[in-house]
Amino acid sequence: MTSSEAVPVSPSNTPLVKSEFPSGMKSKKRERDNNTSSDEDVEHESSVNMAKETNKATALVTPKKEKKDDYVFSPELLSMYYSRLFPFELLYSWLSYDPSSTPLIQSPSKSRNAIPSKAAPSVFTKREFSFTIEKIPGEEIYIRYKSFPSKKELESTICKMKPHKIDIGAVYTHPPKDKDAFQDFKPTQRELVFDIDLTDYDGVRNCGCKNAQICPKCWTMMTMAMKVLQRGLTEDFGFQHIAWFYSGRRGVHAWVCDSHARNLSNDARSAVASYFEVMADTEHNKDAMNLTSPLHPLLARSYDILEPMFVKHILPESGHGILASSDEWEKLLSTLPESAQKVSDKLLSSWSSSQNISTPEEKWHQIQKTIDIFLKANKKVGSKQARTLSYVDANKLETWKYRTVFIFTYPRLDINVSKMQNHLLKSPFCVHPKTGRVCVPINIEKVEAFDPFGVPTLPQLMQELDVYAKENAIMEGEDEKKNKLMDWEKTSLREPFDYFKKNVLIPMQNELRRDLRQEKEEQAAYNGDF
Numbered sequence: 327m328t329s330s331e332a333v334p335v336s337p338s339n340t341p342l343v344k345s346e347f348p349s350g351m352k353s354k355k356r357e358r359d360n361n362t363s364s365d366e367d368v369e370h371e372s373s374v375n376m377a378k379e380t381n382k383a384t385a386l387v388t389p390k391k392e393k394k395d396d397y398v399f400s401p402e403l404l405s406m407y408y409s410r411l412f413p414f415e416l417l418y419s420w421l422s423y424d425p426s427s428t429p430l431i432q433s434p435s436k437s438r439n440a441i442p443s444k445a446a447p448s449v450f451t452k453r454e455f456s457f458t459i460e461k462i463p464g465e466e467i468y469i470r471y472k473s474f475p476s477k478k479e480l481e482s483t484i485c486k487m488k489p490h491k492i493d494i495g496a497v498y499t500h501p502p503k504d505k506d507a508f509q510d511f512k513p514t515q516r517e518l519v520f521d522i523d524l525t526d527y528d529g530v531r532n533c534g535c536k537n538a539q540i541c542p543k544c545w546t547m548m549t550m551a552m553k554v555l556q557r558g559l560t561e562d563f564g565f566q567h568i569a570w571f572y573s574g575r576r577g578v579h580a581w582v583c584d585s586h587a588r589n590l591s592n593d594a595r596s597a598v599a600s601y602f603e604v605m606a607d608t609e610h611n612k613d614a615m616n617l618t619s620p621l622h623p624l625l626a627r628s629y630d631i632l633e634p635m636f637v638k639h640i641l642p643e644s645g646h647g648i649l650a651s652s653d654e655w656e657k658l659l660s661t662l663p664e665s666a667q668k669v670s671d672k673l674l675s676s677w678s679s680s681q682n683i684s685t686p687e688e689k690w691h692q693i694q695k696t697i698d699i700f701l702k703a704n705k706k707v708g709s710k711q712a713r714t715l716s717y718v719d720a721n722k723l724e725t726w727k728y729r730t731v732f733i734f735t736y737p738r739l740d741i742n743v744s745k746m747q748n749h750l751l752k753s754p755f756c757v758h759p760k761t762g763r764v765c766v767p768i769n770i771e772k773v774e775a776f777d778p779f780g781v782p783t784l785p786q787l788m789q790e791l792d793v794y795a796k797e798n799a800i801m802e803g804e805d806e807k808k809n810k811l812m813d814w815e816k817t818s819l820r821e822p823f824d825y826f827k828k829n830v831l832i833p834m835q836n837e838l839r840r841d842l843r844q845e846k847e848e849q850a851a852y853n854g855d856f
């Protein structure tokens with residue numbers, strides 16, 4: 327499957343509008359996007375002005391230098407993280423896409439440089455990295471178009487510059503650091519990436535979180551989004567190598583690494599992203615999400631995934647409580663079409679009775695049952711209520727439950743990130759300066775168990791290294807195997823990093839090897855070399 331042929335038909339025929347919220351977050355997000363737009367070329371000292379711009383944008387999102395930042399994040403902690411824990415070998419091995427590289431089945435035994443860096447440097451060396459550095463506290467400098475000839479260079483530069491943030495861009499025709507020397511400098515490949523951020527859910531986060539805040543209640547929305555997108559990417563597009571990462575604060579990123587995903591044109595990327603973009607501007611335009619009955623297969627499957635989680639996490643008091651109190655259920659019932667006023671009247675009078683002790687889940691089913699009865703009566707020739715609904719309202723009523731579930735739970739993608747090959751996205755394994763948490767891989771098979779509050783912070787990791795050193799001090803020199811462990815294997819980063827290595831990286835490398843072998847055999851057959 328290549329190019330735009332790969333793109334299934336979008337589930338909605340109407341122009342799809344991204345959610346907008348009155349909080350003004352959208353414009354802030356735009357500023358952030360602009361900071362990573364393709365036409366920036368900021369190098370070293372000349373980047374000071376841009377640095378000030380970058381600061382301005384950041385300052386809008388969250389006040390800088392909260393006191394607790396100093397505790398979870400400091401230049402010293404970051405320096406320690408890069409020199410001891412950052413998995414350069416995993417990042418290099420991944421971004422090399424090199425079928426001839428050493429499989430990472432065992433831990434590299436001798437040193438951090440154990441993975442050969444000579445192999446297939448062509449893809450890696452042409453990859454853009456961008457760094458955000460902060461030499462003077464509060465003054466961020468943003469540097470684009472960096473590239474590295476080897477893992478060793480990448481590692482030594484990062485350890486020296488200690489970027490607060492690392493972004494990864496496209497693979498270009500030439501090493502990005504030499505871009506001015508080539509007129510044909512342009513992106514050639516890039517993982518298909520997705521960015522989902524809880525800020526885009528502010529209008530439906532009934533837990534009270536806004537902007538950068540998150541809590542376990544709203545994190546369930548991320549879990550639901552990941553499940554839907556994963557199924558769509560694998561079942562509708564046939565992608566197999568999808569790596570999910572926590573963004574370190576309030577969202578998640580997906581990196582689709584299959585070779586046909588990496589080679590998609592910008593148009594095809596836009597089409598894939600638009601295929602998933604169903605969430606509409608529901609707060610300002612109630613008709614924006616135009617669903618049909620029966621649903622498009624993507625949406626029918628998404629509903630099956632989302633509805634049970636909606637019942638569990640969105641309806642009850644322990645979640646977002648949208649059917650847990652009279653104020654909330656009145657608000658929800660007001661979203662029914664006006665011509666179906668009888669449905670809400672009936673339910674409201676039933677639920678206001680002191681004898682009514684139905685649970686939010688029971689109420690959810692009562693709404694659907696009442697709608698069904700109302701719709702049947704409308705269709706029945708000769709009944710009192712026959713044909714009182716317009717076709718449009720009848721359709722709205724039929725699809726009301728889908729709309730409701732999707733408004734709260736369907737993935738809200740920042741599709742600008744997905745559309746362009748050269749859009750930058752934060753590097754996995756980085757540390758978020760505001761939380762001190764590592765952008766760890768997420769095990770998509772156990773996505774419901776992922777807890778962003780359980781992701782280790784820098785101080786916690788340093789403590790874990792100390793504890794490990796103390797506990798294993800006696801065995802020094804005796805237990806060869808333990809001494810050969812990477813430092814990250816001695817901490818709680820072991821599980822997520824190992825998951826990435828074994829479940830994402832190794833299967834991807836195995837496939838690259840299979841493809842290479844097949845290509846060689848075909849070539850040999852063609853040349854008559856058998």
Ligand SMILES: [Zn+2]
Pocket residue numbers: 531533534535539540541542543544545
């Ligand atoms: Zn929340």
